[in-house]
Amino acid sequence: MTVDIRLTVNGAPVHAAVDAAVLLVDLLREHLGLTGTHVGCETGHCGACTVELDGRAVKACTVLAVQAEGASVTTIEGLGDPDALDPVQAAFREHHGLQCGFCTPGMVMAARELLRRHPAPSDEDIRRGLDGNLCRCTGYHNIVAAVRAAAADLGRDGQGP
């Protein structure tokens, strides 16, 4: 069954006709060409597909596109661009919080949510906040350092993620 859905993606209105079984992550990647959101496991475990749905981090492989009807979605493409990185993206680059980069879009989206909840997070808060995101490369140490630095940076500016 094809369903007509309307939602907002990175601030722009989207109108799509999708099969009821299509995942939100496939709507983003295949239909809208937003391939910054990655697919690792497709079963809710790795967090590579994390996006914001109405301001809350979700794994886009565990949400059907039809469930996003009327919602506002933010993907990694909705943050900064290479010339003007978002503060969390900038901190990942500065602190070498990535190696292959596969997990990074999901890590950044999850980090934004944890920084909204804990503007001055402890390392324990950071690790708990990234519980749903797996990284095969870094050993997490520099990811934690990047999030810690992003928190300090955002705190100085007085702006939230």
Add this chain to the structure above:
Amino acid sequence: MTGLRYHRPDSLTAAAELFAAGDDPRYLAGGQTLVPVLRLRLDAPSDLIDLAGIDGLVGISGDRREIVVGAMTPHGIVANDALVREHIPALAGLAGAIGDPQVRNRGTIGGSLANSDPAADWPAAVLGLGATVHTDRRAIAADDFFTGLFETALETGEIIARIVFPVPRRAGYARVPAPASGFPLAAVFAAETAGGPRLAVTGAGPCVFRLTEWEEALSGGFDAGRLAGLALAADGLNHDHHASAAYRAHLVAVMARRAVAGAAPS
């Protein structure tokens, strides 16, 4: 193109009617279990009936006597709710220990109870506090709700609407997560309730169960010391590549003592 049909009714009655009319329908809540299950082709329903469009299923209300949680309330909302944290802090702690932040933003208490996964966290609180599960047609006591592995007392098409938790004198929850999945290998919810002490175990058996003999040991005083020396037989407990039945039996005893010792007053 699949034949899957999607519906988003705006009332419990409309949802139940759609269910009755479907060939092989399923309700859809947070999708944190069902969507991966569909993706893995472990299930292929004809219709998905999304409960997200029904008013009144999300939210928490209550007072010093009872806390009412709507079936579609995500775990993360319960974990951070001021009323829950004040009156039943162990319930907020349990909700905040489920899965990870993304799962807690989507997964719901109703979905978890209907699913009755042998290692799910919510069933421990529902049975441990002697809560009542209210559906679109009746009220079911926790002691009658969980009937087996992925089995509940829900009839075909019955919808969980809300859960009513009586506020205990104190309650605690202790769990040992499986390293990869984060689901508990074994966990115990302990509560000193108006009706006496209650201990509910999840992760160790086919579904949540009470330790009635251990509860008797606590009837003289809600003190972990009274559980010293009590052991659970490993027969019939879950065993898999994470943990043997004997290890789970051991963990249940340790978690029971921790849950009682850590019980916070309401």
